[in-house]
Amino acid sequence: MQPKEYILMSSPSHEQLRTAILDLFYETVSRYPPPYAPGPEPAGDPPYRLGDYLIYQGYLSPRSLTSAINEAQAQPTPTRKTSPLGVTLVNRYNIPGPVLAVTLLLQTLDRLEQTPNLPPHFMGEQLLREAALSPEQLAVxxxxxxxxxxxxxxxxLGDLIANHGWLDAETLSAAVQAVRHAE
Structure with a gap:
């Protein structure tokens, strides 16, 4: 199953990022083949919602997605009203962690390619844009x-990145400030 074709960016760094993310996607699909037939292509323009990507790729059925969303919303935590959908999908719906991570990278790639002038939504996206972190590192x-x-x-995320020694506190702090400033 191949991901939807993406619009090519003009910058070589964007092309390198695109290639790295798609290579990681293909490696991950080879290691963790989808259990379902590919679903229909998501409607509308990318970026899509996480569940739409997973259905399209064949990792999740529409029925399972509905159940997972309901379950995630029913599991509040002290700091969140709901549990992150990705956590529910990995822990209860057998989505492999590497598949979830690479799907989030595909979503980021779509966002970068479809709306390159919009500021990043997340620190990981900012670090990818700056080429401060590789897609493989972000996936880990x-x-x-x-x-x-x-x-x-x-x-x-910044603590996990720092624990690996990939970036220093100053770089991480600057990325956080860039994302906050964009909000």
Whole structure:
């Protein structure tokens, strides 16, 4: 199953990012084949919602997505009204962590390519735009964040990145400020 074709960006760094994310996608699909037939292409323009990508790729059925959304909304935590959908999908609906991470990267790629002039929504997206972090590194820490949350711990992405030694506090702080400024 191939991801939907993406609009090519003119910048070589965008093309390199696109290639890296798609290569990671293909490697992940090879390691974790989807259990379902690919679903229909999501309606409208990308970026799509997380569940739409997973249905389209064949990792989730529409019925399972509806159940997962209802379940995630029914699991409040002290700091959130609902549980993150990705955590519910990994912990209860057998979506492999690497598949979730690469799907989030595809969503980010779509956002970057479809609306390149809009500011980033998340710190990871900002770090990818700056080429401060590779897609592979971001995928690793996204997987760790979901795994930790599933075990009752919420760790900030910046803390996970710093623990790996990939970026210093100053770089992480600047990325957080860039995202906050954009909001």
């Amino acid at each position: 820490v996204l997987e760790e964040q979901v795994e930790d949350y599933g075990q009752g711990q919420w760790r900030r």
